[in-house]
Amino acid sequence: MKRILTLLRAVLAATTLVLVAPLAMAAAYEAPLPAEIGTAPDLCAMVACHEVMPGADSFSERMGRPAYVEAYRDGEQGRELIGYVFLSTDIVDIPAYSGKPVVTLIGMDTQGIIVGTRILRHSEPILLLGIPEEELTKFVNQYLGKFVGDKIEIGKSRPDAGYIGLDAITGATVTVIAQNQVMLRSGVAIARQVGILKSDPKPQARFTDVHELRSWEELVREGSVRRLTVRPEQLGLPRANEPYIEMYFGYLNVPAVGKSLLGMSGHERLMSRLEPNEHAIFIIANGVDSFKGSGFVRGGIYDRIQVAQDMDTFTFRDMDYYNLWGLEAEGAPGYRESGIFIIRDPVFSAAYPWSLVYLGNKLDRNTGERSFVSFDQEYWVPAHYLEGGRPTIIKPDPPWVRVWKMRAVEIGLFTAFLLAVATVYANRNRLTRMSNRKNKWPVNAFKYSFWVISVGFVGFYLLAQPSITQVLTWFHALLFQWKWELFLTDPFIFLFWIFIIVTVFVWGRGLFCGWMCPFGSLSELLYKIGGAVGLKRFQFKLSKPWHDRLKWVKYGVFFVLLAVSMFSMGLAEVLSEVEPFKTTFLVGLFSRTWPYTLFAAGLLALSIFIERPFCKYLCPLGAALAMPSTFRWYGLKRKQECDSCKACAVGCGSLAIDKDGRIDQRECLLCLDCMVYYTDTHACPPLAKERKRRLKAGLPLTPIGANGYYIPIHPEPMRPATAGKS
């Protein structure tokens, strides 16, 4: 007994080591960062700035808005500026697949060339175990030596359009697309701020001679005055009735707007103080916070607000601020704080849309960490104030649209595949009637074709293997930051899940699990091939009692994963390695460490001898889909005689038919073998009996009705001869 316990302890310890080892290797996964990393002036005291800025001897404190630090080298002629280091989360708040940002430290030289990158923290589940974390490091290292103003996208280079292509990480498309945005937008923001990148000035707005004064309500309605509200809970603070800050703002150079708000003389005075191509906006605010900031000092910048237009940001210094003494517009609300700010950069043009941005820090209530977060509201001078109306703007496609366009053919093929499977299954009665016990090809030809497509095209080519990790990721995205764009960025998984959700409720999980799951299809194909090449005598089923015990294991696995994910997504991701999908399709059997390869290969080898062992006993995704399958709308048909007849049950590969002839809809993989029997007049005992009876009695064999029986013969009494015959 003692020996057994010792052995058990050793096995447990080894298992734990195997499972936890990847966590140790994934150094940046949920890596703890100093709570003040987003706010402390001396950024480089907390993170290794020198790693991204080779040759630097010292660094400045954080400066500018968005923040960066200057890197210096000590030379013979004193300290020399050699570049800039910045933290991505100081500049953009773009979430990756997990719903959380990839915190990246970036170094850029004075020419705008990226000279160093380092991932400080990420929460990407796929990079915890499925794909080595070094792949993300390799990905961001592709930016080294590139100019921040370059057009860079994921995929092949397009020299004709001036795009440089970067290699994606297979299986982590969403992550790299988000990271590309992070790298480009962070780099451009700092490069513009320090003067490396200069924007071309846009044509300035020319205003119409509309001068009618408007009330406050009219100004708001026409969009000349807009509102930006930030609630305390958006910053991680306790909910309160009063907004954290509520700002109304508008563009004052438009004569009708400026005069309505400031009065005739006020507007004239303001305009007389502006140089050509200078722009005035007003802001009034209520709430608990101040948009000017309590720490504002003379000569400093207003660090809580800025104006953004395209990739340009415009910040304000004290000399850009004028007092706003009052609002003349009828019905203007009261306010606690006000100001007029002047944009002096000629790059800004009021003819084009711009945004007022409020910059804040969000408090993570669990860790106490603060992270940068921004809120913005777009503003565009109404068309009737612009000569010729608003200019036409062609906005670049968002990343997910680009992915859909880039992979349009594959998306089309995949959608056609999904529709084909649904159409074939919807016509299952026709196919099963065309089949019989000895010839199931009308059904199997479709099913086997779909398996091959699932394995080759869906699994290995598109890498669109649905997984329990996606369910957990969605769950967490729902909690933290749900962005449709993120899920749309992986079109195949997105479409697959829509299909799965719909078909689970219509027909049960069997259509996905039994006909389309890449791993399930591979598993059953191996079983069929094994049988075809002479291994049939070694193939076996577990006994029904053992099957009925073991089938619950997968539900246990699912509930454990769900429960663990509530406390630690990281651990849940580790445990979800019970799915061999990443090893088989995403990473490759021979690209992972041996325990994973052994596990996946072992399951596939076992599949040669037992039909779908993983699907029946271990798959947490199957369990998750089985539960709603209880309430599928349309199940398979049975006859009353099935309670004593075992013909279907004996051949049921899923072992889903019990001793009473009932089908367990949660376990059924919709192979349709029992439905072939259902209308087979030679295989289904009640039908065979009736067939023989009719043949013996010389009665016609009517077609099989929807209820699975011969359509009954109702002899009609002979009608008496009618009058017409007389």
Add this chain to the structure above:
Amino acid sequence: MVDPRMPTDPIEPPYAGYSLPAMVLAEIWHHLWPWCHGGFQRKRALVAAEVAVALAVTLIWVLAALGRLDAAAIIGWWFGWSVFEVMIRMQSKPYVKEGPWWGRQYRKASLMDMISYVSFKNLLIGAALFLALKSMGLLVL
């Protein structure tokens, strides 16, 4: 005799013969209220404890609305409540719907049927409440 055409034996809930509007109301009540009148009469003490737990759950939601609890606690309670509800329903309303949701076929619930029903129903209710609270700014994460 077992009817293999149904996964479990057919059953008729008390509202089986109601008109459509009354049936819809009865089903809503069925989804929201796990106890039945008969069960309440039989086991008063147990039901009192159950109600107390239900109140505790309500309190959790109120606290959540006040921003006092984080998501994990709510989900934990949701999970606990679901387990509790499964136990209650197996005694008081041990049946589930079979086939299309707009149909009127009911059958006796096995434990797994009930777990599936309660977890799925509560997931929908929980998600709807969660999103509603979050969108109204009542839930801070």
